[in-house]
Amino acid sequence: MIDEKELEAKLTEAAAWQDDLLPRTAGEDLLAGQRRLRRWRVLAGAGAVVSAAAVGALIAVVTSWLSPVQGGLPPASTPSPTRPAVTPGEFSGNAAQDAAFDKAMRAALRQHLDPAGKHLDYSSKGGFAIGQTPGIRSGGNRVGWKIAGQAGVGYVDLHVSTSASATSDRCGSMAFTPALKCRTVTLPNGRKAQLGRRGEAAELTYVKADGEFVMVRTDPFWGNNATVPVRGMGITDAKLFALVTDLRVDLPPLSTEQQQAEDELKNFKPTYAEAHAAAVRVLTGGTLTHAFDDTVPEQFGSVETWRKGSLEQTVIIAVDSAQFVSKCSAQLGGLTCSETTTPDGKKVMYAEGVPARGQGIQKYMLGAAYLQPDGNLASVLIHNPGKQPEPGGITKEQVIALVTDSALDK
16 A cells, blocks of 8 residues: 555655646746656656767667657666666666665664564565665665554654765655654764654654765555554654664665766756856846856756846856757747758757647747757746747747857856
C-alpha cells in the first residue's frame, strides 16, 4: 500500500502536470518549466549523463532535438559503451553501491535502535537505495516498527543527502500535525543539530562535517499500515544522536562518471550578472530591469522586464544542462518551433505566436532555443501583454542574437 506522504506527493505531481492548463505569470511559467525538468529527471532515473564515453550518444541527441518533430522529450537515456539504457522510473545507480549502502544503514539502525532485532520491519518498503540524480544525491528509506502482541505499526525514516538544500525534510516539517517545535541540541561529537519531539514522535536533522545532511524521524503511527499507533517505541534522544553520528550513515563516494556529471552541473551555467549584461547588450531599444532569478541544479533561470514607453515585455532566459535537455516546444511555452540558421551557421529553433489552448499561456510569445556545441540548451522566451504582437517590441533578430550570445555558453 502507498504511504500517505507518498500519495500526497504523487497527487501534487499529478496537479503539476496540469501547469500548462492554468493561467500563470511569466515567472510562474519559468518555475513550471523547471518543475517539468525535475519530473523528467525523476522519470529518467538521471540516466542521461554526458561523458567522454558518450560523445556518439550526444550527437544522436543533438540530431533528435533539431528534428522537426514537436513535443515530447529525449529518450530516458541513450546507450553508451559503458552504460545501458535506463528504463523510466528506475534508478540508474550502481547496484554494488546500493547494496553496500543498504547493508550499512540497516546495521546502523539495528545497533542503535533495535539491537535485539525485534522491531524493525522492512516488509513494506524494502531496503535502502540511493537516488543517483546529479545535483541532488540522496539515499534513505522508511522502515516499519512493530512490537509483538500489538496491532499498531510505527516507522523510522532515515535519509542522508548531499546537502540540506537537496531535501524538503527539515526539523519541524509538515510530517506531523501540528509540526514539532524544534530546538538546537549538541551531539556527542560536539556538533549542533535540530531536534523536535512530542512523545514518541521525533525529528532530528543534522549537517555533518563533510556537508552531508542527515534526517531521522520516528512516528508511532504509520497510518497506511495500521489503524492504531504502536505503544512504547522507546527510541530516546540519545539513541537518535548515536544513529545520526554513526559513520555508516554516509553516502558512498561518487564513481568517476558520477563525479563528472556533478562537475558538469557546477560549470555549465552563466552567472546572473553575465546573463543580464548580455540581455542589456542585445535587447536594445528599451530599458531592461532584472525581476528575479530561480534556478535548480540542472537549470539556470532569470526573468527580466523590458520596457519601451507604455510597452512592457517579460524576458525569460534559461540554460539547461546537457544532461536534462527538453524539446523546443516544451521549453518555449508550448509554441511550435521551426529551424532557422544564423548568418554564422548556428542552428536555432525559433517560435512565435499564441500557444494552442491547453498548451501554454494564452499570450503572444516569441522565443528561440539553441543547442550549444557542448549539448547545453539556451533559451529565450518573450511574453507580450496580450494576444497580439506589439509594434516596436523585441524582435526575432534580437531573440536569436541573445540565445546564441557567448555569455550564455560556458
